[in-house]
Amino acid sequence: MRIGSLGLVRGLVGYFAGLIVGMAVVVILRLALGMSAWDQEAVWVGGLISAIIGFLLGVGAMSDWLKWTRGIETPLHHGPPAGKPAWTRYFGVDYNHKVIGIQYGVTGLFLLVVGGSFALVFRTELADTGISFLQPGTYNTFLSMHAWVALASILLGVGGIANYLVPLMIGAEDMAFPRLNAFAYWINVPAIVTLLISMLFGWDSGWTAYPPLSLLGPVGYQMVFLAIFTIGLSSILGSLNLIVTMLMMRPKGMTLFRMPILCWAILATSIIQLTATQLIGQAFLMLSFERSLGMPFFKPIYDAAGVNIGGQPILFQHLFWFYSHPAVYVFVLPGLGVISELLPVFARKPLFGYRWVALSSLAIALVGFLVWGHHMFTSGYQPYLRVVFMISTLLVAVPTGVKFFSWLGTLWGGRLIFPTPMLFTLGAISVFLIGGLSGPILATAATDLFLHDTYFVVGHFHATIFGGFVFPFFAAIYYWYPKITGRMYNETLGKLHFWLMTPGFWLMSLAQMTAGTMGMRRRIADYDPALGVQNVQLLVTIAGFVIAFSILIMIYNLFTSAEIGVLAGNNPWRSRSPEWQIPSPVPEHSYARPISIVGEPYDYGLAGSSYVAMAGAGDD
Amino acid sequence: MLKLPQSYSDRKHFLIVGALVAIVTVALGFFLLAILPIKAQASMQAEPIKWLFQLHLWLIAFLFALVVVFMLYALFVFRRRKNDDSEGEHFEGNTALEVIWTVVPLVLVVIFSFIGLRTLQDATSGGDEVQVKAEGFQWSWAFSYPNGVTSAEMVLPVNKPALITLQARDVIHSFWVAEWGPKQDLVPGMTTSLHITPTKVGEFQLKCAELCGLSHWSMAATVRVVPEEEYTAWMDAKLAEQNLQTASR
Known part of the structure; x- marks a missing residue:
């Protein structure tokens, strides 16, 4: 070959x-x-x-x-390319959603490692005061790259979960538009290459790229704008495909309220992606035009009388956050969906309040469109806007609370078992709780005026994103690994991963928040010894390395278990969901015959009930 | 050894969990106060911020305890025993409970919106007995007073309401003296402002809190809060010094 x-x-x-x-x-x-x-x-x-x-x-x-x-x-080609080994299909255009899902997931995992490594580089620098090996310019580039690479990794990870699982969970043959699905994945790859090339030129604004700063620096900015614009295009196309798939391709008997709960989360996420992504695309496009063609959208320009005849810097912040706040819900809603999906299986109990959990995802998505201004309490916009955005932001707590309480209701009275995916699900709840509860303190504007742009915020959003995405993503990887590969992961290594990463993360979050209240600002290449935060900073760095090491254990586990893991069988978790009723690994055509839905998805413990009916060979 | 009830709906579960939640809330509340020592306490505007921050910590302690104690208790009591192959209890939800845990947080949101509004007013208002203009630029600060005095450090008299007007010369910066509490961005093309009434004499660091390029990390200036006589003396000396310079030019 x-x-x-x-x-x-x-x-x-x-x-x-x-x-x-x-x-x-x-x-x-x-x-x-x-x-x-x-x-x-x-x-x-x-x-x-x-x-x-x-x-x-x-x-x-x-x-x-x-x-x-x-x-x-x-005509659609099925199976590996003719005359080539089976693995090659993962390195080229393939229209099977399972291949595309793996492509998304593995690329996401790869970027998570790259983005995480960038963080380790500057965490090492921050372990002590004084500038030791990372000069401020390079520091700023690493910091900015860490953010966008990590965010890209999450978007791809979400794409992995959605593309692999949605068609399987609704018993569909594939996505509604397989070619568009492949296109939406592959457009990410040149975008990522472009994003990584930007590092050679440097850029120093952080991921937020506020003008006028982002209009000044090196040409690396243009590469970031183009890369994010392109990744955004992928989000829009991918979410369109998912929405159509879920609305049009469900099997007989699967009403919306009988979909696996993860589908609801993906639906809510896709609605945000389809409608909000344009705003960041537009914002970055305008920055790019302003840089290369001199069009004054954001930078003020004064005439002879001193009147501003140019742009307005705060406008950019509105456009940016109109996407970038809902984007957080794009990241966490699928993760919260994974939590809701896995808990009933390991508690052997129905999901508590299915409809409430389903609708709370939509509620979070919709309220999420109205809260962007809480990132701008100190920006200098009209002061009364602080009140509007404070109230809308606090409202997010209501549907989020519904999820937490419903999870507790699901655990209560179960027969709980604790394999690795369940541990990561519980870890996710604990970490997302830290992230969630540190939210209102940033929503009430007065306290935010102190905490804004400090390490408290860093602690808050890392806890939100790890609890809402990274932990559930890992739970999902361990949980569906036997379905993807046909073999079990190594349970001991899985548990080791969990017991290193979870306490490591708790420590990291709390230490970051402590540093913030002590006056440590975000995004600084060095800090004043007089702040007295050295010990806390050292703790954050150590915890960061522990988390990174634990993730390497997972990657080793995933690679080796694909060869030597115990054969898993069709349904090692005794789940009721459709994808577990077919062979592992899933065959090229997932469902030999159409399925129909004859009951509720999570009726664990209800004697004689079933969710999926597989049409027998002679049923047609 | 305490014998735990086996039925999931036994009232004893909820009594035990309730007691544990109360204990954990108190312990966690004091723990959070200890590990999150908010630095804002040297101005009148910092006081409401600190008060609301610590109120939040107690609410966080309670809600964290509520979820985590319930969860850990459930994990322990409802774990699958050896050789038990049965499924969990079958109940699909409880509308009354769902309504309660929607409405109670909604009430909390209303209460905190109200408290938040009041606190915001207190943290952002004040007089303008002293006025000073702070200009931020890559990567330093410059200060000027209405009488024309310019300075590289900011000097304010203690307990006098000050209005600090803020202007950026190049990119966005943010004015933050951690001890004073609130911060405010400086935006090119706009004039923003911040009310501060310093209540503690001492030397503080003004730091830029919005990433502004290469040397953002070191963009700082000294801020001195002094007794009023000392402030007047400093201002007179500055006036004399700068008038002298003007005259001898």
Whole structure:
């Protein structure tokens, strides 16, 4: 087999070919228009847009569509590519949602490691006062990259959960639009390459990229804007596909309120992604135009009389947070869905208040659209807006509370067992509780005026995102691992992972919050010894390394168990969900025959009840 | 050894959990107060912030205890025993409970909105007996007083309401003296302001709290709060010094 036959390799070749062609075209155009040949903003932006298209052409994510324009029909191909080993399908365009789900999940995990490593680099620097090896400029780049790489990893991880599980859970053959699904995954890859290239040039604003700062620095900013715009496009296309799949492709008998609860969470998440992502795309596009074409959207410009005839910096913050706050719910709603999905299985009990849990996801998504201004209490907008956003933000606590109490109701009276996925589910609840409860203190504007931009906020959102996404993601990986690979992970290593990571994370969160109340600001390359936070900072660094080490244990576990793990069988967890009623690993065509739904999803303990009816061979 | 009831609906469970929640709330409340020592306490505007912060900590202690004690208790009492292959109790929910734990938090939200509003007013209002303009730029600060005096450090008299007007010359910065409590961004093209009535004499550090580029971490200035006589003396000396410079030019 030739290496060039891998889609990924062809894509990367296409990327760099596209880059060179695009840059050359811009230079030639500039010369033709009588401008100087080299303007790094224009040349890089032109080159990178062309590079991303080059990647998509190279990998073949648009091949079928291009053929359609020429009237050529392209039937869906099933199974690994002809004449190549089975693993190669993961490195090229494949339309099977299970392959795409794995592609999303593994890329997400890879980026989690990369983004986490960036954090370890600057955590090492922050372990003590004084600047030792990371100069402030590099520090700022690492800090900013940590954020966007980690956020990209979460978006891809969410995509992994959704793409792999939604069609399986609703008994569908595949997603509604398989080609769009593959396109939405592959467009992430050149975006990630672009994002990583930005590191070579540096950028120093943090992920928020507030202008005017983001209009000044190096050309790395343009790469970030383009990368995030492209990842945003993937979010929009992917969520559209998921919504259509869930609304149109459910089997007979599966009303909306009989969907597995995770589907509700994904539905709520997809609604946010479909409708809010445009705003950050727009905001970053405007920054890019302002940088490369000088259009004054955000930076004030004064005429001779001193009147501002330019832009307004705060406008950007509204656009940015209109997406970036709901984005937090994009990250956590699927995770909370995983918690709700797993608890009944390990408690052997119905999910307490199914409808309330389902609707609370929608409520969080909808209220989430109205709270963005709480990131801007100190921004200088009209002071009365603080009151509006304080009240709307506090309201988020209500549907979130419903989830916590329903989880307790689910545990109460169960027959609880504690394999690794259950441990991570419980760990997720504990960590998300820390994140959730430290929220209202930031929502009441007065306290936020002190806490804003301190390590308290850092502690709060890491707890929210770890409790709401990372812990549940790991729970999901361990839980569905036997369904994906057909083999069990190593339970001892799984438990070791949990018992290192969870106390490590509790310690990290609390230490970060302590540092914040003691006056430690966010995003600083060095801190004043007079603050007295050295010990706390050292604790955060040590905890960070413990968490990182535990994640390496998981990755080792996942790799080795795929070869040597015990065969899992169809349904090791005795779940009622459709995906556990078919063989592990899931066959190419998941369901040999259509399923129908004949009961409630979580009626554990109700004698004689069933959820899924598999049509027998002679039933048709 | 305490014999725990086996039935999930036995009232004894809830008595035990209730008692544990009360104990844990108190212990956790004091623990949080100890590990989260809020630094804001040297201005009139810091007081409501600190008060509300600590009120929050007690609420957090209670809610954390409520969820975690219930959870740990359930994990212990309802764990599967050896050789027990039965399923859990079958109940699918309880509408009355769901309504209660929707309405009670809603009431709490209303209460905290009201408290939050009052506290916000107290933390952001004050007089303007002393006025000073602070300008932020990459990566330092400059101060000027209405009488034309300029300075690289900010000096304020203790217990006098001060109005600090804020302007940014290049990018967004944020004015924050941790001991004083609130912070406020400086935005190019706008003038923002902050009311501070310092209540403690001493030397503090003003630090930029909004990432503003390369040397953001070191963008600081000294802030001195002094008795009123000392402030007047400092101002007179500055006036004399700067008038002298103007005259001799």
